[in-house]
Amino acid sequence: MGLDPGLRRLALGTLLAAYPGPVPPDWAVELVADGLAGHTLFGGNVDTPAQVAASTAALRAGRPDVLVAIDEEGGDVTRLAHATGSPYPGNAALGVVGDVALTRRVYRAIGTELAAVGITVDLAPTVDVNSADDNPVIGTRSFGADPVRVAAHSAAAAAGLQSAGVAACAKHFPGHGAAITDSHHELPTVDAAPGVLRERDLPPFAAVIAAGARAVMTAHIRVPALTGDGPATFSRAVLVDLLRAEYGFTGAVITDALEMKGATLAAGGIAPGAVRALAAGADLLCIGARVHAELVERVAAEIVAALHDGRLARERVEQAAGRVAELAAWTRTAADPAAWTRTTPADLGYAAARRAVRVEGVLAGFDHPLVVQLHATSTMAEGRVPWGLGPHLDGVEQIRVAALGADPAALRRHAGARPIVLVGRRLHRLPGGPELVDALAATHPVAVVEMGWPGSWRPTGARAFVTTHGASHANGRAAAETLGLAG
Template sequence: MPHDPTLERLANATLLVPFESLQAPRWILDGLADGISGVCLFHNNLESPEQVTALNASLCEATDTPLISLDEEGGDVTRIGQARGSDYPGNAALGAVDDTDLTRATLRALGVQLSGMGFNLDLAPSVDVNVADDNPVIGTRSFGADADLVARHAAASVQGLQEAGVAACAKHFPGHGATSKDSHHTLPVVEADADLLRRRELLPFRAAIDAGVRSILTAHIELPGLGGEGPATLNRALLNDLLRNEMGFTGVVVSDAMDMRGVSGEIGIPEASVLAVAAGCDLLCLGRFVYADQVARVRSALVQAVREGRLTGERLEEAAERNARLRDWVKESAETKATAEVTGTVGLAGARRATRVDGDIPPLDNPYVVEVEAPAGIAVGEVPWGLGPWFRDTVRLSPEADEPAAVLAAAADRDLVVVVRDAHRYPTTQEFVSALLSSRPEAVVVEMGLPIWRPDCGAYVSTYGAAHVNGLSAAELLGSAGALEATQ
């Protein structure tokens, strides 16, 4: 195959790539110099604020204003808060408060923190309308189940992030909130007619576009009601006819991770990447583990597709131009971005306002705190959650492996607090908690996911998220001396 540096550089311009280490490897620096638009950082790239700031500065030395992105939603999906949980309460909590000024201030504070470390593109906010209680991938990442509520907070989030000089990326277009399967593993199908999808799923994206969102991220889901087959990421009718022509979006269309089975499980990442660009994606988020050799295969596939006539050179040029405009916006906005936010204060304030109590919390004297384990989804990852930082006697138990009788024995003559996360999704958790409450009906239950399953108990505390500040707000209400001292 003859070498075509111009075509290869155009192909590079569609790439948002991960890498494997805490420092930028040579192939990343060379790739940026050769036209790769940017990088996406994950847990394996982040060790400390100082390390991240230095890393991002080294990336900017390789080329002028590369896109430096991450999945930082605040709340449960956090990269910068991986060590102890996020300092921001997350979308479900912000939706529960329903104060758009708070949402805008929270996302502006997050944006200021990200910008200070050198990030300029945040793959957030999630503007999915979470109407499926059993949704395994959205849940607390959504502002709620009401489209109008989600729409107004989508706009506020976009405005807040972009006031800080960080490009927002509304996701997951056309809307992942009605799915009961995870597109990391399979291709979910949303069975709803076009009228409902336009009134519900599309409304927040229209609000984000009206708010000036610079990018929109696609979903690997199928929506027959809106036309076409296969995942939205590969569907030209959705990305071009609907998003571009009908909805008037002129910014960058970013793919969700191309290593997810919902898009590439049957055809492989290089072929899926070709189809995504042909359908209208401008920037390919390749995923977490797609490194040098695989990136080269994606680039080669794009070049070969142009030579075979399966992908036009004009489509690559269009994508490259949009991505260049986004980089220009980032560079220009750095001169006018907000810088005066106090990050921790606004996050904890929002978490406190979101936390709800049904019933009366009694004075708790040295409580025995039981956290019932819940699987972490791929999007969330292994981030600490629970009340352990504030209560000395906290145990994490498995509802499948541990016995309620042992808990009851250990908690004898002590106040009992039971902490769950999205208990409505796990029958074994419900059975375990119900067994505890049958003997200890006065116990306090703390739900750190969505408060859908509500058992009869002495008091029921809902935090609408499992971020650090969500846990701290609950610990304050439960009278933790450590929590109260920490917030004096």
């Protein structure tokens, strides 16, 4: 016997799915017509702006108030510009510049681009305070390590997005910045007392709530003092007692992707995780990127089963679906982006990235170098997006090597009399990275360009240390210009 149509529609109204490829398959549109809250777009869904606009129009043909979400943070996390890298610097660069009006303008420009192609929810900004230098998943996605600075820029970012008619979703509550493991792969623990969270991690969330952010995303992190053995996504103490009762948030609570190990390991799967998240107070359940029709139906069926067996109260699911509907209604009545004067990335993003570059040491004598880019893996949040100085170099040779196993003597011979510019991302964490810098600096002038979170590590033998605070297309151009190597 099939699901009760009314309960199935109610369950679907709490789900944010996804689909493969640049064209929405029939099932993706049919589920929207049946009540699915919406879809998240990923890099594989994006080809050209015209194609994305056609895709979102097809989804709206299923239901006009469908939510279309995307992770478009600027900087290292981009979906619209996944083929080239973002023309905007990310949060770390904006935090270093320290101009909240600039942050608002950058996010308004991002929002305008999203609205122009029919995207209604940006799963941004990241408002985590990056208090752990070796945080493997936040880093340059954060405005910084100072809660006051992060709070100010977070509020500006949320306001900028929403001024363009795109709902902001601040993430990851109650704060992912102190984690030293990646919730895509395991359940991180942030062993902090509630008082520490209130002083260090929660001020940016208070700021975005005050700024009117329409949504907040949960974190798949364990905070023992609040969540016990499970993640915050499944914790009523976090989502209801803290976020709603103490901080006064009235918008939609969106989960981080339930396919992530930080959730599935705790719940035993995506469908059970959906039930636990709803019971804890979440409203819109982001399934993840690897979604198909059968998975959506399985999650909906589990929610309906939980309504029947008492794991979920109908009033809770109706409340969740109601908040999602309110979010969708806001996106339909928000400001028309056509009313804004469009500022091109060349006028805004690249200029902002230049302001974020910092140089320690002396760059004199590096005008004709050998550029060596060190291979670095990407996090799942970042995806495989091009980065580095390569697209911006004018008549300068660049080679790519893996730090571990690279032969310093061979690199010296290749460089000859030229100085060496080493370009890295989280270079101090690369196996063999610091050792390679030291080996080359023993015989050659070396400048290091760090395009990840700089932290406290500095290369002892290098003549210059350049920090871009991000690896976007804009950050790469800014570094090349600073070195005098750009065309």
